[in-house]
Amino acid sequence: MPQFKVAIVGAGPAGYFAAQALQNLQTEQLSFTIDMIERLPTPWGLVRSGVAPDHPKIKTVSKVFEKVATNDGFNLYGNIELGKDISIEVLMEKYDAVVIATGSANGKRLGIPGEELPGSISAAEFVPWYNGHPDFANFNPELDCDTAVVIGAGNVAMDVARMLALDPSELDETDTALHAIDALKKSAIRTVIISARRGPEHAAFTSPELRDLPKLEHTNVWMSKTEIEAAIIRTGDSPEKDVKSNLDAMLLIADREPTNHDRTMRFHFLATPIEIKGNDRVEEVVFQKTGSDETFSIECGLVITAIGYEAESIDGVPYEKGKVLNTEGRVEENLYVVGWAKRGPSGVIGTNKSDAAAVINLLVEDLKEPKPVFNLSSLITTDKVISQSHWESINSAEIAAGEPHGKPRIKAVSREELLRLGGL
Numbered sequence: 001m002p003q004f005k006v007a008i009v010g011a012g013p014a015g016y017f018a019a020q021a022l023q024n025l026q027t028e029q030l031s032f033t034i035d036m037i038e039r040l041p042t043p044w045g046l047v048r049s050g051v052a053p054d055h056p057k058i059k060t061v062s063k064v065f066e067k068v069a070t071n072d073g074f075n076l077y078g079n080i081e082l083g084k085d086i087s088i089e090v091l092m093e094k095y096d097a098v099v100i101a102t103g104s105a106n107g108k109r110l111g112i113p114g115e116e117l118p119g120s121i122s123a124a125e126f127v128p129w130y131n132g133h134p135d136f137a138n139f140n141p142e143l144d145c146d147t148a149v150v151i152g153a154g155n156v157a158m159d160v161a162r163m164l165a166l167d168p169s170e171l172d173e174t175d176t177a178l179h180a181i182d183a184l185k186k187s188a189i190r191t192v193i194i195s196a197r198r199g200p201e202h203a204a205f206t207s208p209e210l211r212d213l214p215k216l217e218h219t220n221v222w223m224s225k226t227e228i229e230a231a232i233i234r235t236g237d238s239p240e241k242d243v244k245s246n247l248d249a250m251l252l253i254a255d256r257e258p259t260n261h262d263r264t265m266r267f268h269f270l271a272t273p274i275e276i277k278g279n280d281r282v283e284e285v286v287f288q289k290t291g292s293d294e295t296f297s298i299e300c301g302l303v304i305t306a307i308g309y310e311a312e313s314i315d316g317v318p319y320e321k322g323k324v325l326n327t328e329g330r331v332e333e334n335l336y337v338v339g340w341a342k343r344g345p346s347g348v349i350g351t352n353k354s355d356a357a358a359v360i361n362l363l364v365e366d367l368k369e370p371k372p373v374f375n376l377s378s379l380i381t382t383d384k385v386i387s388q389s390h391w392e393s394i395n396s397a398e399i400a401a402g403e404p405h406g407k408p409r410i411k412a413v414s415r416e417e418l419l420r421l422g423g424l
């Protein structure tokens with residue numbers, strides 16, 4: 001029976017859902033060997049280094065990934081970097097099909113004066129820092145100030161603001177990187193302002209995230225009732241379901257009596273950032289009241305931009321406007337793309353399931369004769385390859401380390417430590 005070999009580059013949600021879609025299409029007449037190549041010594045992409053650690057339920061999707069990984073014909077090749085340990089050209093030559101699932105790792109920039117000042121950082125740095133991503137272990141966010149401004153009105157801005165505004169003792173039972181819990185416990189930040197350039201009715205937050213906010217035990221969450229009511233009037237009698245649900249959730253927040261916690265998270269709508277000012281570091285953000293000439297400033301020592309992401313370009317792969325250039329996931333010849341690298345940084349983790357399945361259907365339609373059999377190990381120079389069983393050793397060691405502390409795991413952060421736990 002024809003057995004095709006498919007390489008998937010990137011072991012995040014989109015990569016696993018692509019592998020799952022291939023496995024689901026297997027029949028007695030058709031089977032796949034899947035080699036999943038990952039730059040880090042650990043798989044799971046954003047489920048490990050993106051999802052907020054105080055939202056552990058979202059991470060349970062990793063069980064699906066582990067089921068895919070233990071099916072016949074699946075091989076993990078972790079700690080292998082595309083462009084360094086192997087090229088896209090070689091993959092395309094040897095495999096019947098290659099699927100790029102490398103996500104969007106670079107934070108979009110505002111492009112306003114002062115953005116380069118110390119104290120002005122991106123969620124694309126802050127999030128992997130608190131999640132123990134090896135590349136951000138030494139990133140030191142400026143937490144020595146009273147006020148932080150988060151720019152953007154999406155779920156990433158919300159995660160970032162919550163992580164800054166909650167009492168860090170609430171993180172003790174999570175898998176937040178230990179270095180981040182330590183730094184957040186020493187943080188002087190007591191006021192976190194989320195600024196949105198448009199009104200509440202246009203915010204990209206989703207309502208479950210808004211409805212979670214009042215559950216913060218040690219943080220006063222504040223929204224202006226006048227602003228929310230004005231948005232409700234602007235949306236008229238039949239707002240879209242999601243907008244209505246968001247506005248209802250916002251109204252619940254705005255209606256709450258203020259508490260006397262010393263930590264506050266405040267929402268500021270219709271605020272377009274135009275400049276970040278400071279001598280040696282961030283001292284204030286200047287905003288324009290959206291739709292008017294009026295400007296105002298917020299003094300702060302930290303600004304975190306959470307306004308979306310762009311995919312990193314890959315040598316030999318066409319790229320345009322922060323994405324891999326593609327038509328419905330087809331890139332060229334036997335090359336395909338799924339997930340955020342394909343469609344941009346939108347949707348929740350589950351969105352990648354149907355997205356990947358649609359691309360895999362096209363990939364399977366395009367298949368011809370299987371190419372000659374080979375082993376990827378023979379094409380890569382490094383011997384420090386993390387296989388599924390190495391990863392299982394890392395996974396068990398992290399879970400065991402967390403157990404006595406009531407944590408789901410304690411993440412190893414350095415590459416060396418991860419390789420050691422894997423037995424390499």
Ligand code: NAP
Nearest residue numbers: 152153154155156157197198204306307308345346347348
């Ligand atoms: P997002 O949902 O696209 O939100 C980006 C926000 O940045 C928008 O409010 C946008 O405002 C604003 N923005 C863009 N350019 C701006 C600029 N130049 N100045 C000021 N504001 C600007 O992106 P995200 O928050 O990065 O999230 C990415 C995806 O991951 C989303 O689909 C999100 O739902 C998902 N996610 C889900 C969860 C969860 O389920 N818990 C957690 C995290 C992320 P405009 O609308 O005005 O452009």
